[in-house]
Amino acid sequence: xxxxxxxxxxxxxxxxxEEKADFPPEIKEGLVGPAMELNKQLxxxxxxxxxxxxxxxxxxxxxxxxxxxxxxxxxxxxxxxFFAGPAFRAGRYGSACGHxxxxxxxxxxxxxxxSMNEENPGVEMFHKDLYIFKGGASAAAMxxxxxxxxxxxxxxxxxxxxxxxxxxxxxxxxxxxxxxxKQPVTAADRVIDMLLKKVHGEPFETELPIPKQxxxxxxxxxxxxxSAKIAIVTTGGIVPIDNPDKIQSASATRWGKYNISNLxxxxxxxxxxxxxGFDPAAANADPNVIVPLDAMRAYEKExxxxxxxxxxxxxxxxxxxxxEAARMGREIVADLKEANVxxxxxxxx
Numbered sequence: 001x002x003x004x005x006x007x008x009x010x011x012x013x014x015x016x017x018e019e020k021a022d023f024p025p026e027i028k029e030g031l032v033g034p035a036m037e038l039n040k041q042l043x044x045x046x047x048x049x050x051x052x053x054x055x056x057x058x059x060x061x062x063x064x065x066x067x068x069x070x071x072x073x074x075x076x077x078x079x080x081x082f083f084a085g086p087a088f089r090a091g092r093y094g095s096a097c098g099h100x101x102x103x104x105x106x107x108x109x110x111x112x113x114x115s116m117n118e119e120n121p122g123v124e125m126f127h128k129d130l131y132i133f134k135g136g137a138s139a140a141a142m143x144x145x146x147x148x149x150x151x152x153x154x155x156x157x158x159x160x161x162x163x164x165x166x167x168x169x170x171x172x173x174x175x176x177x178x179x180x181x182k183q184p185v186t187a188a189d190r191v192i193d194m195l196l197k198k199v200h201g202e203p204f205e206t207e208l209p210i211p212k213q214x215x216x217x218x219x220x221x222x223x224x225x226x227s228a229k230i231a232i233v234t235t236g237g238i239v240p241i242d243n244p245d246k247i248q249s250a251s252a253t254r255w256g257k258y259n260i261s262n263l264x265x266x267x268x269x270x271x272x273x274x275x276x277g278f279d280p281a282a283a284n285a286d287p288n289v290i291v292p293l294d295a296m297r298a299y300e301k302e303x304x305x306x307x308x309x310x311x312x313x314x315x316x317x318x319x320x321x322x323x324e325a326a327r328m329g330r331e332i333v334a335d336l337k338e339a340n341v342x343x344x345x346x347x348x349x
Contacts, residue, residue: 003078003080004083005048005051005079007082010054012033018276021058028050038149041146041147057277063099070104074107080157081111081113086135089119091121091321099126101130105130111156112131115135117134121320148169228342229308229339229343230306231308232292232296233313233346235316237274238271239272250318250320251318252315252317252328255315256313259311260293273287277318
């Protein structure tokens with residue numbers, strides 16, 4: 001019988017929610033949470049023997065330590081395949097699945113399979129390293145996502161023919177393999193066929209897809225900073241102490257705009273960070289390390305810049321999907337343009 005091991009986060013490991021996100025790695029013999037469904041769908045010939053649980057924040061903040069600990073857990077275990085997730089659209093979870101999956105693959109030379117939604121940043125980070133199946137946006141897709149993973153796992157372990165990434169349902173890894181067509185057609189005939197379809201406006205599929213690049217044109221330089229209005233925008237989660245816009249600490253879908261027209265600096269106790277991706281101690285003690293209002297006021301007084309915009313803009317970057325980030329960016333830019341802002345200091349963490 002073949003053996004499998006599953007990695008999951010603190011929520012699916014039934015440890016707790018965000019308050020337990022700092023939970024350190026733990027390995028449990030047997031099935032916990034999604035491992036039960038995974039084991040069921042793998043069938044009688046493959047058994048999930050252990051479940052590994054680790055908090056998303058712990059993995060994100062202590063990646064090397066978490067990975068090293070988990071690899072030590074696995075050293076005396078027998079397993080033929082490793083699973084992680086599914087991670088859906090959860091960015092920290094996707095990143096965690098990617099980090100541990102890549103490490104396990106490199107150390108133990110076993111297949112590693114996970115699943116993430118296309119909006120999960122873990123896809124972009126790890127799609128070249130792992131089999132990452134195209135998954136749903138939330139846990140409602142759990143069974144469907146696990147079935148894709150287990151169907152493919154059985155094909156691997158049974159030595160069956162593996163099809164292309166598109167046909168199997170995982171994100172392409174940039175690997176090209178020679179394929180022998182069951183009905184041989186010469187390259188010349190295939191390319192002429194594609195050309196004719198293109199000329200006649202018919203659909204066709206290229207054999208060499210070129211990845212689309214999200215190219216952002218470089219803005220023109222500011223000719224005279226001494227007369228320019230400069231705004232501060234941050235993904236570091238600095239907000240008034242009561243977080244009036246209820247910006248999420250991770251996977252943000254909201255942003256805030258806060259008046260600083262009468263302030264020379266941001267004071268501790270009046271402002272804080274709600275960002276869940278880093279230790280907040282330094283930022284809470286001095287919010288200006290993230291939103292450098294004190295330094296910008298100094299430049300303003302020295303005449304190096306014309307004016308600091310009356311508002312700063314804030315959201316959280318960790319786990320935020322590309323789609324949500326793009327939407328918030330467009331909304332903030334529209335507000336900046338309306339205020340005739342000339343340039344932006346974009347501060348992260």
